[in-house]
Amino acid sequence: MYTVTWVKSTTNTWLPLETVDLSEVKSSGVYVIWYAGNPGQVVRVGQGDIADRLTAHRNDKAVLAYKTNGMLLVTWAAVPESRVDGVERFLADHYRPLVGDRYPEVAPIVVNLP
Numbered sequence: 477m478y479t480v481t482w483v484k485s486t487t488n489t490w491l492p493l494e495t496v497d498l499s500e501v502k503s504s505g506v507y508v509i510w511y512a513g514n515p516g517q518v519v520r521v522g523q524g525d526i527a528d529r530l531t532a533h534r535n536d537k538a539v540l541a542y543k544t545n546g547m548l549l550v551t552w553a554a555v556p557e558s559r560v561d562g563v564e565r566f567l568a569d570h571y572r573p574l575v576g577d578r579y580p581e582v583a584p585i586v587v588n589l590p
Contacts, residue, residue: 480553
């Protein structure tokens with residue numbers, strides 16, 4: 477298993493997608509967006525420049541449609557370019573997100589889950 481560090485707030489809580497301050501986020505890697513609830517469900521997983529991708533998803537009607545089910549939360553982890561495709565593949569296979577259906581055609585790289 478490849479271990480990554482999932483980002484949380486300074487109070488150790490998950491971050492709200494719509495209001496988290498992304499101005500200081502300079503990393504690339506993978507991210508997971510889900511709605512809170514019992515049960516919650518993963519809405520989207522992806523990769524790339526974290527601030528750019530999450531900013532785009534804040535305006536994505538397909539993602540935002542799920543906020544009626546619970547607050548949209550997000551976390552991300554920096555992942556080296558050589559592993560990012562495999563990590564995204566693992567997250568997509570594991571979570572089966574509600575939005576998105578095109579993921580890298582590579583062997584999954586197992587990581588610790590958020």
